Amino acid sequence: MMTRLLLPTLLLCLPLAACGNQDAGKTDPASGKAASPAAEASTVGKTVQDATDKARKELAQGNINISNDQSDKAEITPQGELLINGKTVTTTASQRALLLDYRKQVEAIAGAGMDIGVAGANLGVKAAGEALKGIFSGDTNGIEERVNAEASKIEAQAKQLCTLLPGMMAKQQALAAAVPEFKPYATMDQSDIDDCGK
Structure with a gap:
Protein backbone atom coordinates (compact mmCIF):
# COMPACT_ATOMS: atom_id res chain seq x y z
CA MET A 1 0.00 0.00 0.00
CA MET A 2 1.56 3.22 -1.14
CA THR A 3 0.32 5.48 1.64
CA ARG A 4 1.39 2.93 4.25
CA LEU A 5 4.92 3.01 2.84
CA LEU A 6 5.30 6.60 1.65
CA LEU A 7 4.38 8.55 4.75
CA PRO A 8 6.21 6.46 7.37
CA THR A 9 9.29 6.46 5.17
CA LEU A 10 9.26 10.23 4.86
CA LEU A 11 8.65 10.69 8.56
CA LEU A 12 11.52 8.38 9.46
CA CYS A 13 14.00 9.88 7.00
CA LEU A 14 13.70 13.47 8.15
CA PRO A 15 14.74 12.96 11.79
CA LEU A 16 17.60 10.78 10.54
CA ALA A 17 18.74 13.66 8.37
CA ALA A 18 18.80 15.79 11.50
CA CYS A 19 20.89 13.22 13.33
CA GLY A 20 23.41 13.30 10.54
CA ASN A 21 24.09 17.00 11.15
CA GLN A 22 27.82 17.62 10.70
CA ASP A 23 27.92 20.83 12.79
CA ALA A 24 26.25 19.56 15.97
CA GLY A 25 28.53 19.70 18.98
CA LYS A 26 31.14 21.88 17.22
CA THR A 27 32.51 25.02 18.75
CA ASP A 28 31.66 28.54 17.71
CA PRO A 29 34.81 29.82 15.93
CA ALA A 30 34.27 33.37 17.19
CA SER A 31 34.11 32.49 20.89
CA GLY A 32 35.79 29.10 21.02
CA LYS A 33 32.85 27.85 23.10
CA ALA A 34 30.57 24.94 22.38
CA ALA A 35 27.56 25.89 20.32
CA SER A 36 24.49 26.63 22.42
CA PRO A 37 21.47 24.30 22.31
CA ALA A 38 19.56 27.05 20.49
CA ALA A 39 22.32 27.36 17.87
CA GLU A 40 22.43 23.58 17.46
CA ALA A 41 18.65 23.45 17.18
CA SER A 42 18.84 26.12 14.51
CA THR A 43 21.53 24.15 12.65
CA VAL A 44 19.59 20.90 12.91
CA GLY A 45 16.44 22.69 11.78
CA LYS A 46 18.29 24.03 8.74
CA THR A 47 19.71 20.59 7.93
CA VAL A 48 16.25 19.03 8.12
CA GLN A 49 14.74 21.88 6.10
CA ASP A 50 17.44 21.48 3.42
CA ALA A 51 16.74 17.73 3.23
CA THR A 52 13.02 18.44 2.99
CA ASP A 53 13.51 21.02 0.25
CA LYS A 54 15.59 18.52 -1.72
CA ALA A 55 12.94 15.81 -1.26
CA ARG A 56 10.18 18.20 -2.38
CA GLY A 80 1.03 12.72 -16.26
CA GLU A 81 2.22 9.63 -18.10
CA LEU A 82 1.75 6.22 -16.54
CA LEU A 83 4.82 4.01 -16.83
CA ILE A 84 4.70 0.29 -16.09
CA ASN A 85 8.10 -1.38 -16.05
CA GLY A 86 9.47 1.65 -17.90
CA LYS A 87 6.94 1.46 -20.75
CA THR A 88 4.47 4.28 -21.32
CA VAL A 89 0.80 3.28 -21.13
CA THR A 90 -1.16 4.94 -23.92
CA THR A 91 -3.65 7.40 -22.41
CA THR A 92 -6.06 10.06 -23.58
CA ALA A 93 -5.84 13.72 -22.54
CA SER A 94 -8.60 13.19 -19.95
CA GLN A 95 -6.83 10.14 -18.51
CA ARG A 96 -3.57 12.11 -18.25
CA ALA A 97 -5.49 14.86 -16.45
CA LEU A 98 -6.68 12.28 -13.91
CA LEU A 99 -3.14 10.95 -13.54
CA LEU A 100 -1.83 14.47 -12.92
CA ASP A 101 -4.61 15.19 -10.44
CA TYR A 102 -3.80 12.01 -8.52
CA ARG A 103 -0.09 12.81 -8.64
CA LYS A 104 -0.76 16.26 -7.14
CA GLN A 105 -2.71 14.60 -4.32
CA VAL A 106 0.24 12.26 -3.61
CA GLU A 107 2.57 15.29 -3.59
CA ALA A 108 0.27 17.15 -1.18
CA ILE A 109 0.17 14.24 1.26
CA ALA A 110 3.92 13.67 1.00
CA GLY A 111 4.49 17.40 1.57
CA ALA A 112 2.28 17.36 4.64
CA GLY A 113 4.19 14.33 5.91
CA MET A 114 7.48 16.16 5.40
CA ASP A 115 6.17 19.15 7.35
CA ILE A 116 5.30 16.83 10.23
CA GLY A 117 8.75 15.25 10.00
CA VAL A 118 10.43 18.66 10.22
CA ALA A 119 8.27 19.63 13.18
CA GLY A 120 9.07 16.32 14.90
CA ALA A 121 12.82 16.75 14.37
CA ASN A 122 12.68 20.30 15.71
CA LEU A 123 10.65 19.15 18.71
CA GLY A 124 13.20 16.43 19.48
CA VAL A 125 16.03 18.94 19.46
CA LYS A 126 14.01 21.42 21.51
CA ALA A 127 13.07 18.77 24.08
CA ALA A 128 16.69 17.69 24.44
CA GLY A 129 17.77 21.31 24.83
CA GLU A 130 15.07 21.96 27.43
CA ALA A 131 16.09 18.87 29.37
CA LEU A 132 19.79 19.79 29.36
CA LYS A 133 19.02 23.36 30.33
CA GLY A 134 16.85 22.10 33.19
CA ILE A 135 19.54 19.71 34.42
CA PHE A 136 22.26 22.37 34.45
CA SER A 137 20.09 25.14 35.91
CA GLY A 138 18.27 22.88 38.34
CA ASP A 139 14.97 24.31 37.08
CA THR A 140 13.00 21.46 35.55
CA ASN A 141 9.58 22.97 36.22
CA GLY A 142 7.37 23.18 33.17
CA ILE A 143 9.64 21.31 30.76
CA GLU A 144 7.16 18.50 30.23
CA GLU A 145 4.26 20.92 29.78
CA ARG A 146 6.16 22.98 27.19
CA VAL A 147 7.24 19.91 25.24
CA ASN A 148 3.74 18.41 25.41
CA ALA A 149 2.25 21.67 24.14
CA GLU A 150 4.53 21.51 21.10
CA ALA A 151 3.79 17.79 20.62
CA SER A 152 0.06 18.49 20.59
CA LYS A 153 0.60 20.92 17.68
CA ILE A 154 2.34 18.14 15.74
CA GLU A 155 -0.50 15.77 16.57
CA ALA A 156 -2.95 18.32 15.17
CA GLN A 157 -0.87 18.49 11.97
CA ALA A 158 -1.01 14.70 11.69
CA LYS A 159 -4.78 14.73 12.11
CA GLN A 160 -5.00 17.38 9.39
CA LEU A 161 -2.99 15.09 7.10
CA CYS A 162 -5.58 12.36 7.70
CA THR A 163 -8.27 14.65 6.30
CA LEU A 164 -6.52 14.49 2.90
CA LEU A 165 -6.91 10.72 2.60
CA PRO A 166 -10.61 10.54 1.60
CA GLY A 167 -9.89 12.85 -1.34
CA MET A 168 -6.93 10.74 -2.32
CA MET A 169 -8.99 7.56 -2.24
CA ALA A 170 -11.70 9.17 -4.38
CA LYS A 171 -9.12 10.31 -6.95
CA GLN A 172 -7.50 6.86 -6.91
CA GLN A 173 -10.84 5.12 -7.54
CA ALA A 174 -11.74 7.53 -10.36
CA LEU A 175 -8.36 6.93 -11.96
CA ALA A 176 -8.68 3.15 -11.62
CA ALA A 177 -12.07 3.29 -13.33
CA ALA A 178 -10.70 5.41 -16.18
CA VAL A 179 -7.33 3.69 -16.69
CA PRO A 180 -7.56 -0.11 -16.36
CA GLU A 181 -3.75 -0.46 -16.27
CA PHE A 182 -3.71 1.66 -13.09
CA LYS A 183 -6.26 -0.51 -11.27
CA PRO A 184 -3.75 -3.02 -9.76
CA TYR A 185 -2.04 -0.09 -8.03
CA ALA A 186 -5.24 1.39 -6.59
CA THR A 187 -4.98 -0.49 -3.30
CA MET A 188 -6.13 2.20 -0.88
CA ASP A 189 -9.30 1.36 1.04
CA GLN A 190 -11.41 2.70 3.90
CA SER A 191 -9.22 1.00 6.51
CA ASP A 192 -6.33 3.29 5.50
CA ILE A 193 -8.48 6.29 6.33
CA ASP A 194 -9.81 4.75 9.53
CA ASP A 195 -6.32 3.76 10.72
CA CYS A 196 -4.74 7.12 9.95
CA GLY A 197 -5.94 8.80 13.15
CA LYS A 198 -4.54 5.98 15.23
Missing part, protein backbone atom coordinates in the same frame (compact mmCIF):
# COMPACT_ATOMS: atom_id res chain seq x y z
CA LYS A 57 12.17 19.10 -5.50
CA GLU A 58 12.75 15.44 -6.34
CA LEU A 59 9.08 14.70 -5.76
CA ALA A 60 7.99 17.57 -8.03
CA GLN A 61 10.48 16.85 -10.81
CA GLY A 62 10.82 13.07 -10.74
CA ASN A 63 8.57 10.12 -11.36
CA ILE A 64 6.38 9.06 -8.43
CA ASN A 65 6.46 5.35 -7.73
CA ILE A 66 2.96 3.99 -7.17
CA SER A 67 3.93 0.32 -7.03
CA ASN A 68 2.94 -1.72 -4.04
CA ASP A 69 4.25 -5.19 -3.27
CA GLN A 70 3.80 -6.38 -6.86
CA SER A 71 6.74 -7.19 -9.10
CA ASP A 72 5.74 -4.59 -11.71
CA LYS A 73 7.12 -1.08 -11.25
CA ALA A 74 4.50 1.60 -11.87
CA GLU A 75 5.22 5.32 -11.93
CA ILE A 76 3.51 8.59 -12.79
CA THR A 77 5.72 11.13 -14.55
CA PRO A 78 5.52 14.90 -13.95
CA GLN A 79 3.79 15.12 -17.34
